[in-house]
Amino acid sequence: MPVHKLAASVLLLSVLFIAAANYLPDIPKTWDMKEIKRFHVPPYDRKVAVTYVPEEIYYALPEYKLYKTYPVYIYDKMPEGYLDSLKSLPPEIAVDFSKLTTDEDWIEAGRLVFEMPPNRSPYNALTFESAWVDSVGYETTKDGILPYLSYIQTPEGLKLGSTSCANCHTKILDNGQVVVGGQGDYPFDREFAFIIKKFDFPVTASMSTPLVYAPWSDPSVKEAWAKEDFVQTLMSTPPGVMTRQGTGTESPVAVPSLFGIRDIKYFDRTGLMKNENIGDLMRYAAFNQGMDMFTQYGAYIPMNGISSHSQITTEQWDHPFGYDAGRYSDEQLYALAMYLYSLEAPENPEKSPAEVLARGEVIFAEQGCVTCHTPPAFTNNMLLPATADFEIPDEDKETLDIFNVSVETDPYLSTKTRRGTGYYKVPSLRGLWMREAFFHDGSLTSIEEVLDPARLEPDYIPTGHVPVNKVFQGVPGHPFGMELSPDDKDALIAYLKSL
């Protein structure tokens, strides 16, 4: 073969080889202004203009580096010399995106992104001694590991990492099994309360305001709390519920499970963001892990002390959650979304007899549950007005999938907070058996309680989230499946626990 031909075929072969080795998926652009505007549902008060972080500012933020992470133990179960052995390790980048060749590689990289903690504190910031663990109520594995957190070895030394997706979207079952993507049960609010008490921190308005205030929200949110009320309110947040930014200290939200997320058309209880393609899941992650705090709502930017993007200098991009500003790369977010798509709910180990399940399925249809909780996703993927008198804006009729029936649960989250849209979505019932917080506010703790008519009575005190200052009116709304014979109700519950 002539030399030039040989060279040409070697070249061709290597091009083919590179093409095969570097499997490059078609990665959407996360912070694409047109897409951001499409996917974000407007606030309940339509007069509030929303201005997003400009693309060039977003992409100028430094990308997170995925350093290798290590398990966190509670103090009593930590192996002898464990922290010292970690301290001596070199920082190591856990994944090289240029080497990913298959879908499985991307999914595995996504797992590392899911576990990567953006917030890094001194490694001994929380010591997890018995007193902490008992008062706050952390769940651990049988080996005493807190799978929500991790140690991370960085060029600045060993750090305790938190606020990864895993921090909030991991659940530990009673048998110690770790369910990634289950309704997260990390006791964020109670941990915060414990720290305020232990270190006697003063409670100031600025402690909670940037997280939860919105210009159209309940004005009382801006007032400083009496310390004891604040602490008690945080302590009243049960497992599976938390004050995510944009909700409210008195109106935290139930954590969703992430199984089957690809089939869910609206993210969040209030349907705040659309899920029309994989890019929307990437945008959701970017928005909720920092960009919401820099979004301008009217003349208000949640991050302290700034009222317009034009005032932000590079130095001011300190992260409002207390760590340096950073962003996930588009590749990291794509891998993360692939990983989330791959998560599957474990089956309920307690199986009811087939005839009971069949009967329950019939009752589920007869009672009209299927209209809203339509199989196979067990949601019709629609938004329902939070109150019966909400006037649906004309533009929404074109841009949103609305089912114009309110189930009339407590409207506060959707009308008085930054996550409010005026709607609640129909939640999927998949993996219901392992949830412990029901309804958007997590006021109920079991399926039995959802279907118990006693909860509608004004003096009923629910078993789940109860805000300290709540004047009792029971747990209103969603009056379905309540008037069944005991056998039929048992069959319905058995069916619901099999989904």
Ligand code: HEC
């Ligand atoms: C501090 C806790 C916390 C962290 C960190 C966190 N989440 Fe969430 N996440 C929540 C809570 C609480 C909700 C419910 C919000 C609501 O309904 O308004 C939620 C909602 C979601 C939803 C919407 C699901 C649905 O069915 O509505 C998705 C998707 C999601 N999170 C993915 C992620 C990913 C990916 C990460 C990491 C990049 C992440 N979350 C980090 C607490 C957290």
Ligand code: HEC
């Ligand atoms: C008109 C629509 C509609 C019908 C009919 C309906 N639901 Fe719901 N369901 C909802 C909405 C909306 C929510 C969320 C309410 C909230 O978050 O405040 C919900 C919540 C739930 C929840 C709590 C899940 C969670 O994660 O919070 C369960 C369980 C449930 N429904 C079961 C049923 C059953 C069983 C039936 C039939 C007996 C039924 N639903 C009928 C709309 C409906």
